[in-house]
Amino acid sequence: MxxxxxxxxxxxxxxxxxxxxxxxxxxxxxxxxxxxxxxxxxxxxxxxxxxxxxxxxxxxxxxxxxxxxxxxxxxxxxxxxxxxxxxxxxxxxxxxxxxxxxxxxxxxxxxxxxxxxxxxxxxxxxxxxxxxxxxxxxxxxxxxxYDDTPTPQTTQQPELPGAPAEPESTSVPGNEAPERITSTVQRIVRSSAVKRQVKAWHDNRCQVCNVRIEVPGGSYSEGAHIRALGSPHNGPDTTGNVLCLCPNCHVMLDAGAIVIEDDLTVIRGGQPAGTLRTHPQHAIDLECVRHHRERWRQ
Amino acid sequence: MxxxxxxxxxxxxxxxxxxxxxxxxxxxxxxxxxxxxxxxxxxxxxxxxxxxxxxxxxxxxxxxxxxxxxxxxxxxxxxxxxxxxxxxxxxxxxxxxxxxxxxxxxxxxxxxxxxxxxxxxxxxxxxxxxxxxxxxxxxxxxxxxYDDTPTPQTTQQPELPGAPAEPESTSVPGNEAPERITSTVQRIVRSSAVKRQVKAWHDNRCQVCNVRIEVPGGSYSEGAHIRALGSPHNGPDTTGNVLCLCPNCHVMLDAGAIVIEDDLTVIRGGQPAGTLRTHPQHAIDLECVRHHRERWRQ
CATH class of the missing domain: 2.30.280.10 (SRA-YDG)
Known part of the structure; x- marks a missing residue:
């Protein structure tokens, strides 16, 4: 729907x-x-x-x-x-x-x-x-x-000389104009069905730090792939390869500041930092955990 | 460059x-x-x-x-x-x-x-x-x-029958295939020159919660407009309208879970939660702070 x-x-x-x-x-x-x-x-x-x-x-x-x-x-x-x-x-x-x-x-x-x-x-x-x-x-x-949504048709009505353009944001000399291409808010990207399932199990509470971001009208979390999709990692898009994380822990997982041991101990900045919280229906794919950990050996 | x-x-x-x-x-x-x-x-x-x-x-x-x-x-x-x-x-x-x-x-x-x-x-x-x-x-x-980068030309060399396609991620029946359109990682968007200036002043440390996200090879923060760009807010893209925040505080600022008083007291979830950290060269635009606060009266 x-x-x-x-x-x-x-x-x-x-x-x-x-x-x-x-x-x-x-x-x-x-x-x-x-x-x-x-x-x-x-x-x-x-x-x-x-x-x-x-x-x-x-x-x-x-x-x-x-x-x-x-x-x-x-x-x-x-x-x-x-x-x-x-x-x-x-x-x-x-x-x-x-x-x-x-x-x-x-x-x-x-x-x-x-x-x-x-x-x-x-x-x-x-x-x-x-x-x-x-x-x-x-x-x-x-x-x-969306970028691939066609521009809607304009009806030239007599009382309206033309389609209005969105007003420019105030611009100050010496500063870069807002980039139209990046639109106004880009932080939030579409959650796939797999990610939404994981986020629902955990009710938007971060599996690493237990933070739940509350905002007017709802709460927010992100679905994060443990083993990244695409080359060279080629992780699966399955619930076992997705964690429900706050944005901060998501950044750290993606960039290797957080890795996870086979016993679900969280290693943050090289130090043990608690245990990944789980959910009865959410089985973590340990192959993905290992692949991610291997990726961040230094 | x-x-x-x-x-x-x-x-x-x-x-x-x-x-x-x-x-x-x-x-x-x-x-x-x-x-x-x-x-x-x-x-x-x-x-x-x-x-x-x-x-x-x-x-x-x-x-x-x-x-x-x-x-x-x-x-x-x-x-x-x-x-x-x-x-x-x-x-x-x-x-x-x-x-x-x-x-x-x-x-x-x-x-x-x-x-x-x-x-x-x-x-x-x-x-x-x-x-x-x-x-x-x-x-x-x-x-x-980027989406608007042309597809590179292919040289059909005899020993290579065709251009390789990126291997598909493992797909499990019943699960949604990874959406190619959203690529693999979308969290991080380009920082404008204005945002980079503010992030440099604060050395990637969040002005609200003082977190600095350390990852292998660097640290991470986000430039966040206080008064949003574009209609209906039409905020300016100036350093006075940008904060250096961790991703969690960025989500909360954008969705009104954090507002800021004129004396730079941070109100989080309706409660005072410390004072916005400043920097000698970073003057906060109080008109923007007020506009953002007005936007989240309930």
């Missing part, structure tokens, strides 16, 4: 939400966010429902769900407890792709002239709250198109 | 190393690695000098420098103290691009038929040691072409 839907390509139009629902692009008929805190956001609809939204084509600033009256005015605060908002936080923390559907109601050059258009996969690269135009707390999510 | 060289495009040939030197693509006339521990590796030459090398075109397993006799046999251990090897470790830890020049001597289908060919920018996505074919310790670096 996360990611591309079979037989639907970016740019494809749907005259109604029901047709988008039937194609599996966006399953709810009313809600703008499809997803749950547990699995993340499958898809969102960008259709002008929130006046604080911003749409720059490949970048969308999307206002979360909640707090509106029937006329579309914000009348109370939004919350990350809201299921749709919590889903978008999970998409951020897990680096998951979100399908974007744009509707004709949006007053942006990227809105389709009629109906709805599937515009491909975006990722959530940041979130935060602010006081919205109506004076209530809103949560906003920055979504960026 | 790091990155692309003016007026030279990927695929361009040089009949001699002196011409590549004069073009600025690879400055040394003999050494295979150009760079230092301080600035990272500018460029490498892949020319069959080490029998443990592997070349898959977009992926290169490159053996470090040292320990050879005049005949190209490994006769002693390699070390990360070697300046060229240390430079490649810095390129890994800083996420810096490395120019790749392939020479005719390489016995791979990607070697040019004659002379040398500049093949564009690669990044170091991992490193480690092993016992090489000759029985001595060698250090190896995995380099991957």
């Amino acid at each position: 996360i990611g591309e839907v079979p037989n639907v390509e970016a740019g494809q139009g749907f005259s109604t939400r029901r047709l988008a629902h039937e194609a599996g692009v966006h399953r709810p008929l009313q809600a703008g966010i499809c997803g749950t805190k547990k699995i993340g956001a499958e898809s969102i609809v960008v259709s002008g429902g929130y006046k604080d939204d911003e749409d720059y084509g490949n970048v969308i600033v999307y206002t979360g769900h909640g707090g509106q009256d029937g006329a579309g005015n914000q009348v109370s605060n939004q919350s990350l407890e809201d299921s749709g908002n919590a889903a978008l936080v999970t998409s951020y923390l897990e680096g998951l792709p979100v399908r974007v559907l744009r509707g004709y109601q949006g007053d942006t050059p990227y809105a389709p002239a009629t109906g709805y258009r599937y515009d491909g996969l975006y990722r959530v690269t940041g979130y935060g709250s602010k006081l919205g135009i109506d004076g209530f707390l809103i949560w906003q999510f920055r979504l960026e198109a | 790091i990155g692309e060289v003016p007026n030279v495009e990927a695929g361009q040939g040089f009949s001699t190393r002196r011409l590549a030197h004069e073009a600025g693509v690879h400055r040394p006339l003999q050494a295979g690695i150009c760079g230092t521990k301080k600035i990272g590796a500018e460029s490498i030459v892949v020319s069959g000098g080490y029998k443990d090398d592997e070349d898959y075109g977009n992926v290169i397993v490159y053996t470090g420098h040292g320990g050879q006799d005049g005949a190209g046999n490994q006769v002693s251990n390699q070390s990360l103290e070697d300046s060229g090897n240390a430079a490649l470790v810095t390129s890994y830890l800083e996420g810096l691009p490395v120019r790749v020049l392939r020479g005719y001597q390489g016995d791979t289908p990607y070697a040019p038929a004659t002379g040398y060919r500049y093949d564009g920018l690669y990044r170091v996505t991992g490193y480690g040691s092993k016992l090489g074919i000759d029985g001595f310790l060698i250090w190896q670096f995995r380099l991957e072409a």
Whole structure:
């Protein structure tokens, strides 16, 4: 349910939400966010429902769900407890792709002239709250198109001379301009199904140092391959070769500052530093542990 | 000196190393690695000098420098103290691009038929040691072409039926295959000049928790924007808006688990948690601190 839907390509139009629902692009008929805190956001609809939204084509600033009256005015605060908002936080923390559907109601050059258009996969690269135009707390999510997501079509509407460009960040002479290529947040990369399984077993608690990083709306950890994928290591992408680690221990594992003995003793900086925490369903592949250890003999 | 060289495009040939030197693509006339521990590796030459090398075109397993006799046999251990090897470790830890020049001597289908060919920018996505074919310790670096680096040309030599593909990682039924698109290591992204300045002032020590991550051959930290770049935050890319953080504190800053008061008190999980460490040359931009704090009111 996360990611591309079979037989639907970016740019494809749907005259109604029901047709988008039937194609599996966006399953709810009313809600703008499809997803749950547990699995993340499958898809969102960008259709002008929130006046604080911003749409720059490949970048969308999307206002979360909640707090509106029937006329579309914000009348109370939004919350990350809201299921749709919590889903978008999970998409951020897990680096998951979100399908974007744009509707004709949006007053942006990227809105389709009629109906709805599937515009491909975006990722959530940041979130935060602010006081919205109506004076209530809103949560906003920055979504960026993947490099291989096509640029959405622009409808040249008379009242809009052209597609807006995302405002430049303030630039100070002598300093390097922000590199567009690296986008705004790059730390978080997509967790594979194997990594998500390991992280779920350990509930995002680091198997080496026991840290669990708590953030508004969730917690964060990383799946780390013990024996690296690809040449020259060619490790398997299996749960036995993946650890649930905090980012700091992940860096240290990847660069050999942490190695693991066959009895699961953790060696950090050459010194024993406790025992790798395990889980009944998580059997560590000792061949991978050995291969990693061999790689860091000096 | 790091990155692309003016007026030279990927695929361009040089009949001699002196011409590549004069073009600025690879400055040394003999050494295979150009760079230092301080600035990272500018460029490498892949020319069959080490029998443990592997070349898959977009992926290169490159053996470090040292320990050879005049005949190209490994006769002693390699070390990360070697300046060229240390430079490649810095390129890994800083996420810096490395120019790749392939020479005719390489016995791979990607070697040019004659002379040398500049093949564009690669990044170091991992490193480690092993016992090489000759029985001595060698250090190896995995380099991957950037997505926009052209695929190198293949020379169809009679004795080589075709370009080798990188071996698939072991796959287990029911598990997701490794995603090629995400490559093997994605945690480390390029540090901009602004970020590198801040990290240098703090010598890679986290300004929040004082952790300094030590790994074989160097240390690691991340430059973190306080007020995020891009919409809706539009923070400046200046040293006053960047902190030197460990990866864990970076995740927490980006997701609002850490905010900073005007007097530089750190609030972590809603509780005071010490004071942000500063440096005489590093003036924190309090407008950015306030903007970040406002973003995480709940």
